[in-house]
Amino acid sequence: MRATVIHGERDVRLEEAPEPQLIADTDAVVRVVAACVCGSDLWPYRGVTPTTEPHRIGHEFVGIVEQVGAAVSTVSPGEFVIAPFYFCDNTCVNCANGVSTSCLNGGWWGAVDRNGNFVDGAQGDRVRVPLADGTLVATPEIPTDDLIPSLLTLADVMGTGHHAAISAGVTAGSTVAVVGDGAVGLCGVLAAKRLGASRIVAMSRNDVRAAIAREFGATDIVAERGDEGVARLKEMFDGIGPDFVLECVGTKESMDQAIRSARPGGMVGYVGVPNGGPELPIRRLFNTNVGVNGGVAPVRGYIEELLPEVLSGAINPGLVFDLEVPLTEIAEAYAAMDERRATKVLVRP
């Protein structure tokens, strides 16, 4: 089969790889129907985090189950499944606490699992899925093709935007600003809307993304950034800022802006992968009673809640995909994201 391998800065290649096999009886093999490129894939792609040796890449996919181990009971060959951006047993104490990203038996796509066995990356033809019962969620029936993009967002970006809003504690009638107009930030707008926020500001200076934000429920678009962005938000909300700020980027600047934008006593919900910091300014947080909550999003636990709304069309997070390419053009998928020609690229094997 084919699989995407990152070799170094701006060097991703589609290569031949061994067909995945069932190893444990809790494994499944899934044929990938759609995968995508994540904003966090751009850190190694841009060389911000170094690639010391070539490795498989990609962590978001939906597909069709082809094989299951003897102990797998919740999914069957032929079913369409959504895989979160990590695998987990969904039963350990951390999973039970809603933090399946800290699963005691879980792990990551494109890496070696706790038993020393390699786990495939998602940007390829097939994936061996450890702990298939815990990891995979099957749809009631094979979805129509138009639903694939939105279903794929449940693997990461929609669940991650939702986690930002949940971590911040967004409530009905509250005010929210979203820092970041990438796919996660846009999904954060949609998540805040679902939770009943009365006013949602998307920070964006990109007309295409701002239009999606509006479609997702943004009531206001603010183009200013940094000090000017903070000042604009303060001005819009009683001079003090919005109740909640969703940080969906992960840079020092974006986190700083988020913390300074929230009103006293407000909360920052963050999901942007911290990219070399920053450490959080405790004295500012202390003086203003602004809290910070979030982290790597336990999206597995959100799939059951969000899936019916995707299937019914109540939400359409798949709008974040504005480019689709075949797997053979995976390098172009990365380049388009890197050069901001695309917000989010869907890849079909």
Place this chain on the structure above:
Amino acid sequence: MRATVIHGERDVRLEEAPEPQLIADTDAVVRVVAACVCGSDLWPYRGVTPTTEPHRIGHEFVGIVEQVGAAVSTVSPGEFVIAPFYFCDNTCVNCANGVSTSCLNGGWWGAVDRNGNFVDGAQGDRVRVPLADGTLVATPEIPTDDLIPSLLTLADVMGTGHHAAISAGVTAGSTVAVVGDGAVGLCGVLAAKRLGASRIVAMSRNDVRAAIAREFGATDIVAERGDEGVARLKEMFDGIGPDFVLECVGTKESMDQAIRSARPGGMVGYVGVPNGGPELPIRRLFNTNVGVNGGVAPVRGYIEELLPEVLSGAINPGLVFDLEVPLTEIAEAYAAMDERRATKVLVRP
């Protein structure tokens, strides 16, 4: 009248000061019945934060109203009142949001207010109270003397411990560890108990304080600190740690211990005044989904909730006072706290 002035490291003096006068018609003058020394007073006392010029000190007091300005309507001369460790209008948007420490018109004892007028410190005979209607809470009747210590804790330490628990989000049936066995930490134990925590660990290696912690509701005492303290807490709670950790110290070590002790997805509620840092380790927080919430405690807003329980004897936070001295011995009050001969010192003019 007499007032305490800090001149520098380990140099506090009781000096003569002008009698306070009503300046604004929203002012009151209160005769101090009891004041105390705060752990945060020890930072300048120890020279950790430098004292560049002599200034009044003390921010916790209860007393009897002597005079009120023409616009004051909620308190009257002769009433017994509790003053939080700051003053506030209790009506601005931040106060309405429950963050009266960020009151748009508020300020601090022993400093200059927004109108350029000096506000007295609490460790003296009398205090001019700006914004008396918002700041002061009168008791239904003059309390008996045995209630004075617990009432005085509502000015700061009990409300601050409560804020740690509220900020962490302590819920009924949850598990809590408290870092810090000073007056605030002990009150944090009591607050967690009030909120229904099922298991509460006090981190202490001081028998007297551990005994108070037990009386306040601690189910376990852990003497270990740092790495050993973290490991002990993990071991006690399913190998992952307690749901909530209350950080009630403010040092780099205590915050680090708190963050590393909480289970994945847990929350640190912190109220220790950050003493020169630390900045928070965003990558660890991100990976574990441990959140951090809290800050300078808006205790004014908690007085109405806690006061009836103090008056009925349902809670007795005044147990944190283990030394009482007359105001003439204010230097001894500081020394006893500094040398850890006392947990909390009550001072009577």
